[in-house]
Structures are given as structure tokens and as C-alpha cells.
Amino acid sequence: MDPTRFISTTEAIDPVFMFLFGACLVLLLGITAAMLFFVWRYHRSRAPQPTSQVESSLRLEIIWTVLPTVLVLAMFWYGWKEYLVLRTVPKGAMQVTATARMWSWSFAYANGKVSPKLYVPVGTPVKVNLVSQDVIHGFFLPAFRVKRDVVPGMANYAWFVAPKPGSYDLFCSSYCGTGHSGMTTTVEVLPEAEFAIWLDSEAKKTEEAGKALLEKYGCLGCHSLDDTTKVGPGFKGIWGRSETVASNGTERTITVDETYLRRSILEPNADVVKGAPPVMPSFTLKEDEIKAIVDYLKVLK
Amino acid sequence: MAASELDTRVRRGGFWSDTNRTGIASWIFSTDHKRIGLLYFYSTFGFFLVGVLLGLLLRIELMAPGRTIMGPQTYNALFTVHGVVMIFLFIIPGFQGSFGNLVMPIQIGARDVSFPRLNLFSWWIYMIGAVIVLTSLFTGGGPPDTGWTFYVPFSARTGTNVSLAVLGVFIIGFSSILTGLNFVTTIHRLRAAGMGWMRVPLFTWSLYATAWIQILATPILAITLVLVAAERMLGTGLFDPVQGGDPIMFQHLFWIYSHPAVYIMILPAMGVISDIIPVFSRKPIFGYKMIVFSTLAIAAAGSLVWGHHMFTSGMSDTAVLVFSFLTFIVAIPSAIKVFNWVTTLYKGSISLEAPMLFALSFILLFSIGGLSGLILGAAATDVHVHDTHFVVGHFHYVMFGGTGFAFFAAMHYWLPKFYGRRYAEKPALVGWALMFTGFNLMYFTMQVLGMKGMPRRYYDYLPEFATLNLVATVGSWILVTGLIIMLVNLFRGLWWGEPFAGNPWGGATLEWSTPTPPPTENFVEEPVVTHGPYDYKGSGIP
Amino acid sequence: MSEEQHIISYRKLAFVWVALLALTALTVGVTRVELGAYKVLAALAIACVKGGLVIAVFMHMKYEGRLLRWLLFLTLVTLAIFIGFTFFDVLYR
Amino acid sequence: MSHPPHKDYDGAKLGMWLFLFTELLLFGGMFLLYAVYLKRYPHEFAAGGKQLNWIMGSANTVILLTSSLCVAMSVTAIQRDEPRRAVALVAGTIICAAGFMTVKYFEWSAKIGHGIYPGSAHLKAGAPGESVFFSLYYMTTGIHGLHVLIGGALLGWIASRVNTGTVNAREFILLENGALYWHLVDLIWIFIFPLYYLVL
Ligand code: HEA
Ligand code: HEA
């Protein structure tokens, strides 16, 4: 056998599903059929009196203890064996670090590139190292039957290999608060060559630097770039907007300027926008990063 | 109407009229196990209706993608409260508190439980805990939004009112422990003359096993909740990775209780089914000893499998191996029960009255739920379906298709005994049919959704899940229509329906040998048991 | 009260008390010397003996029927399982 | 069917024991955490243990053992129909309880004075395992202390019932159960003591 060929996670797991569902279906149909038949055949209208008072049968009890035992042991073993496939990363897998935070993902590559979507080359096994910055999240790729919790302080990982190019869903499966259901992104599977180009492409043009930072720090998990409200207010047209905020419980009206933006990022709970939940974590960004973000927000109209 | 209602009240004999207190005080200060049973019945039932309402709201929100009727924060609070109410306020105390109290002492031929005042006290602290849980919705930082599992670190840092909810659950746990030890003592000490262990009715057996789980597992939940509260209020950091704690340890402690707790929920239901099926088949239960054994085996082995909730958490693979293996072992005693129930039907004389219909649908729905549990128990497949709607489907099948339907069976089977009046048969069947249809439409669809990858606790979802979610929502409406028909019929019957007396179903357990409704002391003459609980000939039933 | 009562003499109680004190001294002593990892084990072993004494004599378990003893055993086994099984995770992570 | 309410002595005792089982498991949860974290942070635990005052711990052990002796003797006393002595012995137990809490008070305030308490800046700055050790220490001894208080109050109430004669040589299950509860408090301490004070 070709040692570079390995079984993909989907190929490993699906047969287990088939086996388990098949066995369960047979059991369920058998039990239901027996039940319905007995109810019909021995209905009081057909069987006015019981025709048996047998209370037990050792032979039957043994049969229906032993057979299920054998069956479930088979199920267990098969399930365990293929689970090991999920846990055994093929040699030479590409390494990506996924960082989860409330409520966004970012994926860092060996060359330092950071992306909000998980780009991978087709046919190459990818090992994803899972890092959480706050609470427990879940890294879930339904198409590849892969799931692993992203636990703060713990070095969890998952691996998968994509056989075909395309775009696949990536969900946060472990409940993590208000934005949990919005914490979705995609896996973009590219042909080898295209992926290489993507990986090497220069980070961003300068005017895009602010946007890249918003992606990198997960701001866009809670803020949109248009005027829709996700968890926090949308960023479009934020510059110069006047709004009502609560500062230490007292309401006041402000106009968004540089000082305000700076404060909103460094001490988000100092001024809380009216009607929004006080859930934004505080970020410690470098001065030039703040500058870049502010510059970007200024022009976002 | 008012006059006739008064009439029925006056004519209702037995423990209803025999009291020296009047009005509400004759209930909330009564130490009679039957009155406490009804107190529990109505309080758990009330909370159940709250839970159902929340469930319906959840389904309406999920009817279409995006915001339908509420925002994400509200949705998160709603499923949390739905879960907490259903689990801690309804399904755990429900069966034991209501039918356990109503029936168990009579089934073993006792006049009351061992500690009647403690029994009343249990109800009181249950109510106090419940009120605290409900208070947490309207005070502090808003309703808790952690999910019923209270996972750290999220529960330690969210600004919502988790501490108060946790306190309420803690108090309810205490009530659960007290009921458990009361029942164990009662069943050990107060069985009537002649009732050896192998003559104990299966419902009582199941309560006995349940009570042990309550005694041994609930304290772990209690301490876990205390630690979460301490984490929030004192910053102990025992589960906080920043301070050296381990969030996975919380999950261990939580599931050490909460997995056995699912057997607290299902065992009494299995007990009722084991009592009802033989009665309506006019045949002794098949394999009494094996059912007793499997009850105890479930209780024992159920304490060994908690790790199957944590397969993807980052727990060691060795633990995955062990817990997956043991999970499959627990399935065996459940299988034994199912096979024995079905065989009891063989060559019987089956009458499909309401309790029996609910009992038979229990077998089917519980089997579907249990078999989907096997998919969850296998490590490879659980990884895919963990934290998806497949799990949601699984536990609604076992908890509601299982315990819920058994509860309905018990309501139709036993309540007339205590009220002396009965419901009409036809509407009961209509209600049953609608519920059965709606139930499968909703929860089977949810399992399919889970297989397709829709995560649970999702307020919003991708368009590809839209159709199935709509189907599930429609299912929930059919279900609730059936529920309403069933309940209206049942309660109208209990108050104004045909009289119910004697032993119309033909049961051989002791509760059918007392007057209807039973007198305060349960028996006119202290019973002496001379035959098994399913020996119809021995008890002179044709 | 119909059941037969077993009355434990003051002397016996005092004797157990002295034994408990002695064992306490022993624990302190044992943990002062260098035993490495065995120290925890030794301390726990002594604690178990002390606990056993309290249960058997102070709490009258010695004079109780089989039932209570079985139930106590059941409880302790359950606790041991809860702790032990957690180590399937903790030891192999 | 009207016979006098019958007292089920064995039933009452069984009920009490079942309750004690739940208490064992309650503390069991904390011992579980202790075991896990000891495995993970053996050095920090040893360092933490060194900071606790083993002399005070030993003193408290002796106090609790003595209190247990008193309450056990009071059961013997009531069985032998010596109610006065029984009350005196229970009083002895309660005095011991007060002593225990006093020592605890000094211990805790000394530690808190040194800035060692859950969430304190000192612990946050130190090794993670140390914070875990002290959080466990405070939670375990705190809940144990709560049990001492409850047990003391319970015994006080029972002593007053012995005084009025409701609890007597023929009806002493209340005292016996109260004593059982107290022994449990002692039993738990027997394990807390070496695990926290002596894990050098
Ligand atoms: C009444 C409650 C109840 C009951 C009885 C069960 C019963 C079982 N449960 Fe379930 N379970 C829950 C309530 C319950 N569960 C809840 C609430 C959750 C989710 C918690 C949360 O995360 O919020 C959950 C989650 C859950 C998980 C974790 C899923 C995940 O999060 O990834 C798992 C995994 O193993 C599991 C397994 C099982 C198994 C194997 C059984 C077995 O006991 C089932 C045994 C029954 C049968 C097997 C069917 C009947 C038998 C036959 C038809 C005969 C033929 C059978 C054989 C030959 C085997 N359950
Ligand atoms: C007993 C438990 C129980 C019951 C009965 C129900 C009933 C319902 N549940 Fe569920 N549910 C849970 C326990 C239960 N639930 C739990 C634990 C969770 C997880 C929460 C979490 O994630 O933290 C959950 C989560 C949950 C979700 C998933 C939320 C998410 O993950 O995004 C949804 C979504 O549709 C839902 C819907 C419903 C609906 C529509 C009903 C009902 O409204 C359907 C209507 C019900 C009936 C028609 C009757 C049922 C009758 C009985 C059970 C017995 C009757 C007894 C007496 C009369 C006394 N529930």
C-alpha cells in the first residue's frame, strides 16, 4: 500500500455510522414489529383470556442478555477503533493554530499569516492546534466529522484532510455566550498551487491594515462593517456619529472622535452604548495598531 | 357549576375529607403522603407547563433563520431556563415526588413514609428552591444564560444571575436527597407483613434504586455548585486555568452527578411501565427477577459512565476508551427490560386503554432515544454528533418520549384512584395520537438536523437547515395541541367525570385493594401479603 | 424501645480516644521524617485506621447489623469509584 | 386502624446514616479535587502545606477527638439513665466546638493577614498550584467549619431536650443521631488534617 495514502476522517467515521444505524434499525424494527403483532394478535377482542401465565424463562433471559452484549461490544470496539483515526495525525501534516475567542476565529500559519477563514490545500492533512483566549469553544467541521473543544489552558488539536476543493462550514459547537451561533466561518479548500499563492500573498495593502487588525483581534465577531448590529454596534459611519452612552451609570451624549474610540477599545466598559450589553472584553493593543484601526474607522462610510 | 363543584368536593371521601385543618392549610401543612404527593404533582406540573411554554418559544424562534421573535441573549436565557426548569424543577422531583409519594407507601402496605414531617419539609424546600430559581430570572444581571450544564469558565464570568440560580438548584438538590433517604428507609422498614423483597412491586423497586442514586450522586452536584458560586463570588479559581484550575474538572464533577441523574429520571418511568403492562395484558410480568436485577444494574453501572459527555473535551483517550466501554454496558440492562416488556404481551389479553397506549408508546420512543444513545456512546460517532441537535433529539426522546409518556401513563392509571372519578376514554386517545405524531415529527427531524451538523444552542443557523427546522416547529404545535386535549380531558374527568371505584383495571398490587379514594391511613385493616404483585389468580382477579 | 441496646462502657470509649490521640501523634511524626511520596500514603493509611476506629466504636458500627455495614461499604466504594475513575483522565492526559 | 404512633428506632438510625453518606460524598467531591490537583501540583501543595500551622492543626485535631469522646460518652450516659451527666458531656462537646472555631478563627485571620485568601493579589502573583491549594483549603475547612457550627447548634438543642426529659433512657435516638452527626464532623477532619497540614 502507498504509505502516503491515509484514510480521511470522513472515510473512517461514516462506516461506523452505517454499522450503528443499521444495527439499531434492525433492532428497532424487530421490537416494533413484535410489539404490534402481539397487540393485534392478543387484543382482548381476539384473546378474551390470557392463554399463558408463564412468568419467566431462563433460556430466553440468557439469550437476550448475551446477544445484546456481543452486539454492543462490537459497536464499542468499532467506534473506538475509528476514533483513533481522529486522534492520530498523519506524519507531515500542515500545522495551523486556530485561536477562538468570544466570538470569532482566527487561523495562524507557520509563516505568520493570520486569516479569519481556514484556508487549506486539497489532499494535504492539516493539524489544527486549538487555543482559546477566554471560555470553552468548539471546533466543528461537519463535512469532515471532526470536532474538538477549544479549552483555555489546554493544548487540544484536531486534524482532517479535504479530498475536494470547495467551501465547508466551520461552527463553534460549544456554547460560549451571546454570539455563539454567530461564531461560524468556513474552511476554504484550494488546489495546491492556489493555496501556495494565497499563503505567500503580502499581508494587506496599507489602507487595509486597519481591517486586517479588526479581523485579527476578532472585533468582527461582534461588530459588522456595515450598519447592522451583531453583538456590538456596526462600524459603518461610526466616525462623527453622536450617540447615547452610559458612563458609570449616568447617561450622556457623545460624538465619536479619536479619544472616544481609543477609550472604547482600551476600556470598553467605561462608556457603554445605550441598548448594548456590556460584554466587550478590553483589548491591549499597541499604539500603532490603535492608530491603524482608528484611521480605518474614520473612512468607513 | 360552583355548586356542583362543591358537591363533588363534599362527596369525595377517604383522605380528602378526613382532616382537621381546612383550606390551603390542610394541604401545605399536611404530613399525609397522599396530600404531599398531590402537592408535588401540582407544583411540578405547574413548572412543567412553564417549561413547555419556553420550549415552544424556542421552537418559534428556530422556525426561520435569523431573528424571528427574540434576540440571541434572550434565546440563550430561554434554553437555559427551559433546561433548568425541566430537569431540576420537573423531571427529577416529578415522578418521585408525586407518584412516588402517592403510590409507593400503599404499594408496600404502609400507613405513610418513615419520616412524614421530613417529607413535608422536602416539599417546602423544593418550593423555596424553585422560587429562588424563578427569582433569578427577574433580578440581578438578568436570567442566567449558561445552559443547564453551567459550564465554567463561561458560568464564572457571565454577568447574568447565575449565582442565584445555582443556589436555587442547590436547595432543590437538598430536597432530592431528603426524599431519597426517606424512601430508602421506608422501603426497608415499613413493608407489610409477608412482603419479602421478591414481592415488592416493580414501581417501588425502581423508586428504591432511584433513591440510592439521589443519595449518592446529589451531594456531588451540591458541592460542584457551591464551588461555582465561590468561583464567582470569591474568585477561588479552582476551575480557572489562569489561576491553575482545570475547567475539565468541573465537567467531571458535574457529570458524576448529572449522568446518574438521567437514571433518576428514567427508572421510575420504567417502574410504572413494568406495573402497567402486565395489568393491561392480564399476565404476570415476564422475568420479574431480571427486571429487578436490571433496575439495580442500571443504577449501579449508571454511576460509572459520566465521561461519555466529555469525549471531545480534551479528556485523555484512555478515559474515552473506558467510559465508552462502560456506556455500552449500561445499555444491556435497558435492553433486558425492553425484551421482557414485549414478551409480557405474548399470549396475554391486551386492552388498549389510555394508560396502556402511553405505556406501549413509551417502549417505542424510549427505544429510539436509547438506541440513539448508542450512537452517542461510540467514540467515533459521538465526535460528529456531540453538541448538535442530534443530542437534543436523543434526550427529548428519552426524557419526554420516555419519562414524559410514562408520566402520562401514570396520570391516567393512578390519578382516578385518588380522585374517585375518571376521564373519558375517547378524547384521551385523540390526545395521545396527536402527541405521538407531533412528538416524532419534531424530535426525529431534530436528529436529522444534528446529523447534518446543526449545533445545539444556536439561536441562528445557516439557510441549509431552514426547511427541517420549520418542520420541527410545526411538530411542536401538533404536540402541544395533543397535550392540551389530553390535560383538559383528564382534569375535567377527575373533577366531574364518571365515578371510579374498586379495581376496574384489575391490578394485583396493594393500592388496588384499598378503598377509593384511600383513607388517610391507607388501609382499613393492616394488610398481610400472601402473593406476588402480579399474581392475579392469587388475588382473586378473574 | 423494644430493640436490644448495646451500651459501650466509658472505659472503652476513653481507651479508643487514647488510641486516636496516639495515632494523631504518629501521623505528625511520620510526616516529619523524609518518606517522599510514601508520606501521603502513610498519613492516609493512619487516617483510615483512625476513621475506622471512630466509625466502629464511637459510631457503634461494630454493634450494628449487616445492613448498615453493607450500605456504608457501598457508599465508600462509590466514592472510591468517583475518585478513581476520574484518574483515567487525569493520569493519562 | 388506630394504634399509637409507633416509633421506629432502627428506621430513624438508618435515615441518619443515609444522611451521613450524603455528607461523606459532599466532602468526597472536594477530596476528589484535592487528589487531582495534588497529582498535578505536588510541589506547590507541599509548599502550601508548609505555610499552614501544623501545631494549630494538631491542636484542633485533639480538640475534635475529645469532643467526639464526650458526645460518645453522653450516649452511654443517657443509655444508663444518667441524664445530668449526659447534658454535661454534651456541654463539653459544645465547648470543644467553640474552641475549635476559635483556633480556626486565629488561623484564618493570620492567613488572611498575610494576604493569602482566594483571589488575593499575593496568590494571583504566585505559582498557579499554590492558589489552587489555598482555595481548596479555604473551601474545605470553611464548609467543615460550617458543619461544626451546625453540629454544635444541633447538640445544644438536643441537650435542652435531655434537660426537659423528652430525650431519656428509653427515647434517646435524637441524642444518638446528633452524636452520629458530630462524629462525622470529626471523621472528616481526621482526613483534612493530614492532607492539608502535613503534606510537606
Ligand atoms: C432520561 C434521560 C436519559 C436516559 C435514560 C439516557 C440514556 C442513555 N444515554 Fe443519554 N442523555 C440525556 C438523557 C438520558 N440519556 C441527556 C439529558 C443528555 C444531554 C445532556 C446535555 O449535554 O445537555 C444525554 C446525552 C448523552 C450522551 C452525550 C452526548 C454528547 O453530548 O455528545 C451520551 C453518550 O454516550 C448518551 C448516551 C446514553 C446511553 C447509551 C443511554 C442508555 O441508557 C440507553 C439504553 C437504552 C437502549 C439501548 C434502548 C432500549 C433497548 C432496546 C431497544 C433493545 C436493543 C438494544 C441493544 C441490543 C443494545 N446520552
Ligand atoms: C423533561 C425535559 C424536557 C422536556 C419535557 C422538554 C420539552 C420541550 N423542549 Fe426541551 N430541553 C430540555 C429538556 C426538556 N425539554 C433540556 C434539558 C434542554 C437542554 C438545555 C440546554 O441546552 O441547556 C432542552 C433544549 C431544547 C431545545 C434546544 C435548544 C438549543 O439547543 O438551541 C429545544 C429546541 O427546539 C427544545 C424544545 C422543546 C419543546 C418544544 C418542548 C415541549 O414544549 C414540547 C411540548 C411538551 C409536551 C407536549 C409534554 C411533555 C410532557 C411531559 C414531559 C410530562 C408531563 C407531566 C405532567 C403533566 C406533570 N428543548
Ligand code: CUA
Ligand atoms: Cu464559541 Cu460557541
Ligand SMILES: [Cu+2]
Ligand atoms: Cu450521560
